[in-house]
Amino acid sequence: MNFKKEDENYIVCGAGGQGVLSSGSFLAYIFMLDGKHVTFCSSYGAEMRGGAVNCEVNCSDDEILNLQNDKADYIIALNQTSFDKFISKVKPNGTIIVNSSMVQENRVRQDINYIFAPLSELAMNLGNIKVANSIALGILSKITGNFSIETVKQATQNVLKNKQELIQKNIEAYQTGFNYTQKGDN
Amino acid sequence: MQVFNVPKSIKKDCTFTFCAGCDHGVAIKLVAQVIDELNIQDRTLAIASSGCSVLLYNVLDVDCIESPHGRGCAVATGAKRAFSANGKDNIVFTYQGDGDFASIGLAESMHSALRGEKITAICINNTNYGMTGGQMGPTSVLNQVTTTSPMGRNEQYHGFPIKTAEQIALCDGTCFSARVALYDYKNIINAKSAIKKAFEYQIKGLGFSFVEILSSCPTNWKLSPQDSHTRIKEELSKIYPVKVFKEK
Amino acid sequence: MTNKVLLKGNIAIAKAALESGCSCYFGYPITPQSEIGEFLSSEMPKRGLGYVCAESEIAAINMALGGTATGTKVLVSSSSCAVALMQEALSYAASDELPIVLVNVMRAGPGQGYIYPSQGDYNQAVTGGGNGDYHTIVLSPASVQECADFTQKAFYLAQKYRNPVILLVDGLLGQMAEGVEINTNPYQEIDNSSWRLDGNKDRTSRKIHSLEPNETALNKHIVEMHKKYRYIEENEVQCEEYMLDDADIILTAFGSLSRHAKAVCNYYREQGVKMGVFRPITLYPFPKKRLSELSLQAKQIIDIEMNMGQMLKDVQLSVLSNAQISFVGKPVGSWLKKEEIINIIDNIIKGGVNAGI
Incomplete structure (x- = not known):
């Protein structure tokens, strides 16, 4: 009998207003465009702006069976609170991508990989702080190899439709993320 | 020589089962005459509520659905919106008692008026719950003796009655609100003209139209039919003035 | 795409x-x-x-x-x-x-x-x-x-x-x-002209x-x-059957939790345990007859729900064999995870007792 392999699990977490849910659903949309099965669950509550927000994206070649998971293979943490809360949820050998513009670098766990990137700063350098998440997705694309920048471009066009300027800005941001190398990495 | 005609919109060979002297029969006849005169029998939907008023559907010869207690205006809203969604101009009206319209169903009644639903509501106000045996209702007047206010309605203990037609007139979506009575010929004629106006307002699509009818309940009032009408004339119409409160 | x-x-x-x-x-x-x-x-x-x-x-x-x-x-x-x-x-x-x-x-x-x-x-x-x-x-x-x-x-x-x-x-x-x-x-329109209330134009009211x-x-x-x-x-009974052909142990679950049950089933199948999942799709009418048939070959039925055992009663009424019926449940909140369910089922299989909740 042929058993399905485990799903891949992603979490995006941060504060309300940081675009956590939109980047999570965008990630799910990218996988869907690639013909994969996806589920997208947002943190389930009456969160106000500024409150903690997180969402879970699961992706698989087959039907997704585990809809809610405790742990994730990849986590994007956009602020300090979410980094502190979610670092324990990274699977062993999993990776956490951290917005070091807002989070103190602290490698408390030895069994996981860290990518500290000043997402907010990089975004401001591009002229729009709102594209910080797109930079994170660019990094994710590079390290997972699970989705191509081409798919990301297509998805951006589908979602943003006629907003050419915004599409261009986001694509620049992915490229920035994709090309980003941490200090100390080669 | 035929001096009396049964309206076309009253079912042939049906039996009116209301108590002797009850004004429901007159009220329903007026509604039937209006439906005839406006020539809307084949496109009218009646909503019969719970209580004596439900018996409407045994005698009125139009399509009819019974509503749960108090929900007449909600059922009517749904029907009217559904007709409208299908491009139909059917006429929808409710026929309710005062307990149904103004107590258990007050939220549905008032919000239908506030939304300006293009429906007509007829409310029979007989100042008690008739079918269940004459308990105190929202419209029982102060000092009125009922089976649940045996010492009379007391403002301190039971609170005040509701003046329904006045309340409905206050709603911005209401285009017509009137109170009528049936205790003499003149009032019956006026009542019919108010009912007709209410239906005409619906046909014109102007909003929620409402007629409250002061009606007798000789059985539960423990009065003769004549004395019941005297009570409406002498007592009730002083508390519940017979007039048009709003006309857009 | x-x-x-x-x-x-x-x-x-x-x-x-x-x-x-x-x-x-x-x-x-x-x-x-x-x-x-x-x-x-x-x-x-x-x-x-x-x-x-x-x-x-x-x-x-x-x-x-x-x-x-x-x-x-x-x-x-x-x-x-x-x-x-x-x-x-x-x-x-x-x-x-x-x-x-x-x-x-x-x-x-x-x-x-x-x-x-x-x-x-x-x-x-x-x-x-x-x-x-x-x-x-x-x-x-x-x-x-x-x-x-x-x-x-x-x-x-x-x-x-x-x-x-x-x-x-x-x-x-x-x-x-x-x-x-x-x-x-995909469904055909049903003619409702025999009962709908749209005015008695060409018919009696x-x-x-x-x-x-x-x-x-x-x-x-x-x-x-x-x-x-x-x-x-x-x-109109409808149900989904997953790996039930040779199942000794039948998991029953409805709604999205049945997907977690399938994940649990996959885990046990890898261990060589003959497990399957039965999911009622119509809860009324409950697929009673089919579950009765399947229960004849089963040793154990384990009902999993995000409540304290509501469908369990329909499962119990359907099972006509001597198969043992157990329950795994949790009333509210995050869905019972695969690992949580496996922990409880391990106990049920070992102990053979109702170790649910």
């Missing part, structure tokens, strides 16, 4: 309702189903259809009584404690034989509970929260795709049997997004009522309703 769109269960339901020819929506906000009403509040007026932000859930479901009586397809959606408010009118709709489609996106109870997901309304939906001797057809989707597909099916069954249909949706599913295709309605003072007539009406229910039980 794909034809799918990424939609929350709630939005998929709303879109599928429009595709089914639904002409009116009546509702009142309550988490976790508000997106259905929000979405339709912009779509219905655009199409000249009916939409009312009702003053209460009581009003909303009664508007549905009036709307469906005219022969129009009407959708009502709500959640748990507010569905409790609708039970009176649902009982009327069953007796009046009006085809209301009601979506219950379940939250936690009893009482106000909270907005956590739960499967605590199985009893409310299946055994009926209203008064009297009636049934509503209950469909239970396990994915966003099924949320859409079963909405269309709900409209079809409601029209076909002139009976209220409840789409019983896990709160998790209402809020979760998956890739979904909203199909053109009709009345729709549940009040029936005549004892004989009332008895006859209820018996007729139950003849219909027997027919539905014979013809």
